[in-house]
Amino acid sequence: MTTSPMLARTRIKICGLTRAQDVRTSVRNGADALGFVFYPPSKRFVSAAHAAELCTDLPAFVSTVALFVNPEPQTVKDVLTTLRPSLLQFHGDEDPDFCASFGVPYLKAFRVGAPGLDTAVNVLTTCRPFSQAAGWLFDSYTAAFGGSGHGFDYALLADLQASLSPARPLILSGGLTAQNVQEAVRTLTPWAVDVSSGVEVGPGVKSEKKIEDFVQAVQQALPNPAL
Numbered sequence: 001m002t003t004s005p006m007l008a009r010t011r012i013k014i015c016g017l018t019r020a021q022d023v024r025t026s027v028r029n030g031a032d033a034l035g036f037v038f039y040p041p042s043k044r045f046v047s048a049a050h051a052a053e054l055c056t057d058l059p060a061f062v063s064t065v066a067l068f069v070n071p072e073p074q075t076v077k078d079v080l081t082t083l084r085p086s087l088l089q090f091h092g093d094e095d096p097d098f099c100a101s102f103g104v105p106y107l108k109a110f111r112v113g114a115p116g117l118d119t120a121v122n123v124l125t126t127c128r129p130f131s132q133a134a135g136w137l138f139d140s141y142t143a144a145f146g147g148s149g150h151g152f153d154y155a156l157l158a159d160l161q162a163s164l165s166p167a168r169p170l171i172l173s174g175g176l177t178a179q180n181v182q183e184a185v186r187t188l189t190p191w192a193v194d195v196s197s198g199v200e201v202g203p204g205v206k207s208e209k210k211i212e213d214f215v216q217a218v219q220q221a222l223p224n225p226a227l
Helices: 020-028 046-052 073-083 094-102 120-130 152-165 181-189 208-221
Strands: 011-014 033-037 063-068 086-091 106-110 135-140 169-174 192-195 200-202
Touching: 020 033, 020 046, 020 208, 033 152, 046 073, 063 073, 073 094, 086 094, 094 106, 094 120, 106 120, 120 152, 135 192, 152 181, 169 181, 181 192, 181 208
Parallel strands: 011 033, 011 192, 033 063, 063 086, 086 106, 106 135, 135 169, 169 192
Antiparallel strands: none
8 A cells, every 4th residue: 555655644634614613623633724615505615704714813834725616716816815725625627727727736626436436547547637736635426516424435545546656645535533534544544634524513513522532533543643
């Protein structure tokens, strides 16, 4: 199995944040990145102004990620102006030129199990054009965009990892919880994990206890974590 480049620990992104107390809880427990959804149909949608307010007092070295699904260019530009996110995340059918056109590092999400994304060969073929992405994020396929809350067969990604040279930063999402994330991390050794519904009591409403348990589970998944 090929591990992500320079892997010393598994990074953690808490996504779908809508409340200040959940931002504080995520940061206090050691989340590396905070995700905000700018897709109006999502129950976790926030405005750029609200996201910026939530991020007012973030400490150094905590990244912010702006998630979009097939956005208009002006929508992305408005979020960039208001929030100034560290990374963009594209979760729809965006092409590589569009993703790179904003001059900001980006993640590209792929919904494993979708038509054309049901074998390791097909996934690799789909991912390769996005070679300039800061990372590839893998979620499971459902009819809805923006995060599924469901898991998928990790064997497919293990096959993908084995075929990558050099290794790529892979981000694992989809159905992760404190109860299953250790197995996922030990199986795939991803660069990062991305959780939303797995630390919630309702859409956009995080649980302090679930965040604490999730972060602790990730930190204990691999031996000799970085200090």
